[in-house]
Amino acid sequence: MNRLLCGDALRIVPTFDEASLDAVITDPPYSSGGTFRGDRMQTTTKKYQLTGTSKTYSDFSGDNRDGRSWAFWSTLWMSDCFRVLKTGCPIVVFSDWRMLPLCTDALQAAGFVWRGIAVWDKTEAARPDKGRFRAQAEYLVWGSKGPMAVDRLDGAETRCLPGVFRAIVRQDDKFHLTGKPTNLMRQVVKICAPGGTILDPFMGSGSTGKAAQLEGYPFVGIDLSQHNVDIAQARINGKTLPSSTPTLFTSDPSPTGYEI
Template sequence: MSATLCENCQRQQQPPATGPGWTVHHGAAQMMLQRIEAASVAAIISDPPYASGAGTLLGALAKSSTKYQNSESKKLPELDGDSMLPEAWSAMMLSVAHQMRRVAMPGADVLMFCDWRSLSRLIEVLGGAGFQLRGTATWNKGNAARPNRNGFRSQTELILHARAPGKLARPKDVYLPGVFEYRTIQKGKLHMTQKPLELMRELVELAPPGATILDPFQGAATTGVAAIESGREYIGCESSAEYHAIAVERLQNRA
């Protein structure tokens, strides 16, 4: 039998890495999600590629290390899917969103990070896949975020909230704030756009205890660490071989 090659990196595709309460797949999300059982995840929490990060089209197509300019980012692997035309990004994300809808339990919550440029496209993608839009929350990154000359500091990111049709059984209701106050990670980053673990610990509380959380764009698996620490199970997907290896090591060591 011929070897199956990863669509992105053309390396020999490996079986998923597993550990107590977690499974992570290396490959494109739209392909890897096909391996997951239908109606099996209670929440989908992810930071997908924005394919923006610049004021011009050429800037959007630039390498991720050019967009996220700091000394920490330049040491890290490039991001997959971040240098795409808007139309290609929307097509890719819609394919992923349809698979997300298939694996989501009735009433499962979807939390997706985005910026002001990708918000409208992400709304169209999730709505087009059959999710019900619920609103947005804001992550305030603090004054350490980069300033913009004669404009606003790039101090916030948005979290788009959607939900699969139906009702999810919960032992109790959960109330999260509309604004999360956490500084960006300044040192020791494992991923260019790594989110604070404390922030993800709050977001995973939307899933019932013991339920499964999915991150189709897991990066360094911060969502996974937060999920497992809280007693929930976790499934992740990552197309970058370098970040997949980082995520597996991190989940094994819980750091």
């Protein structure tokens, strides 16, 4: 059974039972997109929308914190996730290079054992920067709630997951301004024990949920935008969504959801 909920993760996750979930895999707002605070205060479309793309996305909330407040906020929601995870289970949090040090600090402040960083190689299709190194990578900060035994896989073949994931962003698979590729997430969710329930407290358009569904994992997703919840529900149910017309996202934090 999958559950998709609309609302603030800081209010919803505390209502979950303690030690009831098997993994947290999420892509929170980075509050990045610039070197200076003034850059970060721009709208998300100005920070992240590439010109000439076939889709248009509206702004999303929660992406304008400075470094200190972002780290404090991240520690809060990660602490909630720590409580609801079973002992030994993993957490994976996406980050860009600017927020990487703060993300690793918040992970440990919340109580997790920091176990490393994996790399998402966005390929040479990533935004060019002439005369400089291409901004081609984002990062997966990961850890666990205490010791992380290999036998948590319950007899399944022990998997050695890659430390670098190479996956291109395809427009026909993108329904959110910062959406991650489904094929990328299908590899990432395998950090969870087979059959375990995965929580994504910042679900967006549901790429993690879609990947979990394809790989046989129950999924719990949360997002502030009801429209995003609707998109995620349609994707997880296997419905075909338009890929050539503009997609406008709005924020509607009404407390509704789906059980699929």
